[in-house]
Amino acid sequence: MFKENNLSKNQQIIFDLINKSSEPLKAYTILFNVQKKGIKAPPQVYRALDKLVETGKIHKIESKNAFVACRNSNCEISKATAFSICESCEMVDEISDAKLTKYLSSFNDKKGTKYKRFNLEFFGLCKKCK
Amino acid sequence: MFKENNLSKNQQIIFDLINKSSEPLKAYTILFNVQKKGIKAPPQVYRALDKLVETGKIHKIESKNAFVACRNSNCEISKATAFSICESCEMVDEISDAKLTKYLSSFNDKKGTKYKRFNLEFFGLCKKCK
DNA sequence: TTACATAATGTTATATTATAACAATTTTAA
DNA sequence: TTAAAATTGTTATAATATAACATTATGTAA
Ligand SMILES: [Zn+2]
Ligand SMILES: [Zn+2]
Ligand SMILES: [Zn+2]
Ligand SMILES: [Zn+2]
Numbered sequence: 151m152f153k154e155n156n157l158s159k160n161q162q163i164i165f166d167l168i169n170k171s172s173e174p175l176k177a178y179t180i181l182f183n184v185q186k187k188g189i190k191a192p193p194q195v196y197r198a199l200d201k202l203v204e205t206g207k208i209h210k211i212e213s214k215n216a217f218v219a220c221r222n223s224n225c226e227i228s229k230a231t232a233f234s235i236c237e238s239c240e241m242v243d244e245i246s247d248a249k250l251t252k253y254l255s256s257f258n259d260k261k262g263t264k265y266k267r268f269n270l271e272f273f274g275l276c277k278k279c280k
Numbered sequence: 281m282f283k284e285n286n287l288s289k290n291q292q293i294i295f296d297l298i299n300k301s302s303e304p305l306k307a308y309t310i311l312f313n314v315q316k317k318g319i320k321a322p323p324q325v326y327r328a329l330d331k332l333v334e335t336g337k338i339h340k341i342e343s344k345n346a347f348v349a350c351r352n353s354n355c356e357i358s359k360a361t362a363f364s365i366c367e368s369c370e371m372v373d374e375i376s377d378a379k380l381t382k383y384l385s386s387f388n389d390k391k392g393t394k395y396k397r398f399n400l401e402f403f404g405l406c407k408k409c410k
Numbered sequence: 411t412t413a414c415a416t417a418a419t420g421t422t423a424t425a426t427t428a429t430a431a432c433a434a435t436t437t438t439a440a
Numbered sequence: 441t442t443a444a445a446a447t448t449g450t451t452a453t454a455a456t457a458t459a460a461c462a463t464t465a466t467g468t469a470a
Contacts, residue, residue, distance in 0.1 A: 250387065267403040267404070273395060306427085328447095
């Protein structure tokens with residue numbers, strides 16, 4: 151028997167929901183929306199979210215406690231993430247900018263420390279809200 | 281009567297606590313530590329934190345839901361923040377790097393959008409933990 | 411196939427983080 | 441002095457997240 155993909159049942163349900171959403175989804179919004187599919191309790195949601203974040207299928211927008219599907223094949227399992235966040239309409243876009251990624255991935259602080267991972271959140275007004 | 285500074289009583293108590301801490305403090309840790317000074321309830325803490333963030337005296341480390349005092353006179357009232365976060369010992373340092381700030385403050389995404397503000401969190405191992 | 415390990419699930423309860431709502435007091439500035 | 445704005449105090453509750461434990465499903469190697 152072949153596996154069609156690497157996601158479990160709950161992970162797939164929750165990924166599908168996030169992936170088709172045009173905006174970041176919060177854990178309890180997700181819970182509410184998947185209850186008809188048999189996912190009834192917070193730990194089921196948080197466990198799936200943890201795994202999806204870990205494998206880079208989704209990202210957490212830390213400033214919003216919300217989750218978006220990865221739209222950037224280049225973010226290397228969430229080691230280099232950057233987002234554009236509208237302060238008016240809540241819209242979030244993942245930024246795919248090779249130069250930016252390269253600049254930050256190779257950043258050394260004054261002590262010469264290199265980092266394994268970064269997360270960058272830009273705030274402003276999106277095109278629509280400007 | 282002259283004002284010594286621009287912080288109210290509760291704001292000053294909470295700022296002093298955060299400012300003398302070597303690590304990020306969480307809201308309920310703060311609450312516990314200031315109860316002997318008469319600050320008894322969460323809203324008092326969160327209101328002071330909100331104001332201190334707003335005025336740039338402290339920053340919120342979004343990935344940790346914790347607060348640190350600003351160590352960078354150049355972060356321009358929290359419009360341009362960058363942190364180094366140790367994944368092992370929880371240590372957080374504010375990064376003061378004029379080139380980095382300049383690079384990110386002038387960043388344009390592919391649609392030409394410029395942003396008002398950014399927050400960058402680097403993750404890795406600090407000197408001690410490496 | 412069996413049998414063991416690992417991963418995923420289901421479930422209840424609880425911990426942690428944050429805000430709503432409203433009353434009272436203090437500070438500021440016209 | 442007085443009215444607006446800011447701050448404080450207080451109770452209750454909302455929103456976010458995890459602990460703990462039992463069960464089931466899946467992968468893998470003898
Ligand atoms: Zn991504
Ligand atoms: Zn917008
Ligand atoms: Zn700062
Ligand atoms: Zn460390």
